[in-house]
Amino acid sequence: MRNKVLKLDEAASWVHSGASISIGGFTSQRHPTALLRELIRQRVKDLTVYYHSAGSDLDLLIGAGCVHRLEGAYLADGVFAPIAPNFRRFVESSRIEFEDYTNAAMMARFAAGAMGLPFLPTRSMLGTDMMPGRQGSSVEPGKTAGRSGCKALEMACPFSGELLALVPAVRSDFCLLHVQQASANGLLRIEGQEFLDVQQALAATTVIATCEELVDEEILRREPERNRIPSFAVHAVVPVPFGAHPHGVHNHYDYDPEHLRRYNTAAKSDAAFAEYLEQFVFGAASHDAYLQAVGGPERLAQLCPCQGVGYNPLLKRSV
Amino acid sequence: MNKRRCSTMEIMAVAAAREIRDREVVFAGTGLPMLATMLAQQTHAPDCVIVFEAGAIDPRMLHLPMSVGDSRTLVGAAQAAGLFEIFNYVLQGGRVDVGFLGGAQIDRYGNINSTGIGPDRQRPAVRLPGSGGSADVAALSRRTVIIAHHQRRRFPLRVDYCTSPGWIDGGATRRAAGIYGGGPAAVVTTMGVIRYREPTKNPYLASYHPGIDAQQVQRETGFELDISEALETQPPSAEELDILRHQIDPERIFLK
Numbered sequence: 001m002r003n004k005v006l007k008l009d010e011a012a013s014w015v016h017s018g019a020s021i022s023i024g025g026f027t028s029q030r031h032p033t034a035l036l037r038e039l040i041r042q043r044v045k046d047l048t049v050y051y052h053s054a055g056s057d058l059d060l061l062i063g064a065g066c067v068h069r070l071e072g073a074y075l076a077d078g079v080f081a082p083i084a085p086n087f088r089r090f091v092e093s094s095r096i097e098f099e100d101y102t103n104a105a106m107m108a109r110f111a112a113g114a115m116g117l118p119f120l121p122t123r124s125m126l127g128t129d130m131m132p133g134r135q136g137s138s139v140e141p142g143k144t145a146g147r148s149g150c151k152a153l154e155m156a157c158p159f160s161g162e163l164l165a166l167v168p169a170v171r172s173d174f175c176l177l178h179v180q181q182a183s184a185n186g187l188l189r190i191e192g193q194e195f196l197d198v199q200q201a202l203a204a205t206t207v208i209a210t211c212e213e214l215v216d217e218e219i220l221r222r223e224p225e226r227n228r229i230p231s232f233a234v235h236a237v238v239p240v241p242f243g244a245h246p247h248g249v250h251n252h253y254d255y256d257p258e259h260l261r262r263y264n265t266a267a268k269s270d271a272a273f274a275e276y277l278e279q280f281v282f283g284a285a286s287h288d289a290y291l292q293a294v295g296g297p298e299r300l301a302q303l304c305p306c307q308g309v310g311y312n313p314l315l316k317r318s319v
Numbered sequence: 320m321n322k323r324r325c326s327t328m329e330i331m332a333v334a335a336a337r338e339i340r341d342r343e344v345v346f347a348g349t350g351l352p353m354l355a356t357m358l359a360q361q362t363h364a365p366d367c368v369i370v371f372e373a374g375a376i377d378p379r380m381l382h383l384p385m386s387v388g389d390s391r392t393l394v395g396a397a398q399a400a401g402l403f404e405i406f407n408y409v410l411q412g413g414r415v416d417v418g419f420l421g422g423a424q425i426d427r428y429g430n431i432n433s434t435g436i437g438p439d440r441q442r443p444a445v446r447l448p449g450s451g452g453s454a455d456v457a458a459l460s461r462r463t464v465i466i467a468h469h470q471r472r473r474f475p476l477r478v479d480y481c482t483s484p485g486w487i488d489g490g491a492t493r494r495a496a497g498i499y500g501g502g503p504a505a506v507v508t509t510m511g512v513i514r515y516r517e518p519t520k521n522p523y524l525a526s527y528h529p530g531i532d533a534q535q536v537q538r539e540t541g542f543e544l545d546i547s548e549a550l551e552t553q554p555p556s557a558e559e560l561d562i563l564r565h566q567i568d569p570e571r572i573f574l575k
Binding site: 029030094101103129154162164194197199255310 | 349350392393399403406407411440443451452459572
């Protein structure tokens, strides 16, 4: 078995400017946020990001000026941000390229990439302004993911005649994930919802997984039905406890409402967000320094699950 | 219960809950749809099942989730799946009875915009979060219930961007676009409940909330609404309010 364990800065240095990536997790859950902060510190630029329902993980990269192009479905953070603030500002001021799909369409695109297929059909997207040729589409040949330069294509099923939308596969250079447990060899265990992590990982050339716990592979192999991503699909493993903060990790810690509010307030303007980055990314030059900056062990203890559920029922969430 | 003692949000949650029938599979998003579905489960629809797009199937939640990916959606859940299972097998497989939707603009035929406001698609005046699962739910549920803040600017004749298809241009245009089932059954707003007539799919006001009259609703709507048969929305019962306030959202995360 190979040892794929790297340090956070070493793993981040793999991701070059101009790369295409996808990020695991969903809105406020299980993002590899510590790894994203390290990408920002290393001044990675011009990323193309494929996503389904992202939150302040991707919004952080956008606000830090790391992203050139977006293809995805949703960027917001539940109660904390009805619209992801940096995303909104960057789109409204034409600072970023974007192409809209639906969650089902992005699921089909990642699944196609994972299955080695060039496209998949979906019943979604039909009748919406996301379809090319409709008023709302912004398709420009050569700029979309498909080699044909086509965002999506309406087609009658050759068997039944039913109308379907075909969407091109995503094949990204990197997939960045955060999971509960990993072995040094890269076998990954996910607890709670998988979101779309498995398909995103298998649709990427290189997978970097940060994890809460590095565990002996023999322990993971005792319950193979709980393991989700095989080691041959994973290229780097980085143990990063609290590596998703301010987002939550089922069975490990809750999302941090205080910090997410702070983030979403700061992300509403360039000036305030520059200060946020200075305080929590550049000024806190390591993950340990970041955890101190957000309140240290005392705050982190308040996020830990109790009462037999995978979150903290006593956490103060409303303002 | 004196009707003045409940908020608009509470009236809406109760009206939305009443759209759910027992044993149905409900696709619910964040906020009011969660309140409505949990209320339905504790009143007239104990065996309705909630699915969340992030992966939780049929939970018995103890605390309100703040997003559909929240760990709180997993308490007592039948399954923790992912987007692949939910979108392929549950939604596209035709197993969702009622899908809840929201959006910044809702037009005459129940088409929804949650992508961007303004004529320039590449540089919208207001960029919204995007479809997420909204367009998927709109196309693939057996019927949908739309939740909306009722203001004239939010109810234009035509949406600036059609994110989630409703009855498209009315009549049979939804079917002609390749969408086989579903369509909006009701729009539960801050002022009343709108439904659609067969076969034209023209909208009519089914009810207006206590304290509001039908003409007021028409004035806040940017298209013609048949108000001739509108009745007052049945106000929440004391039991419904008690469950909402003390069991479902005691933290007042969504209830205002």
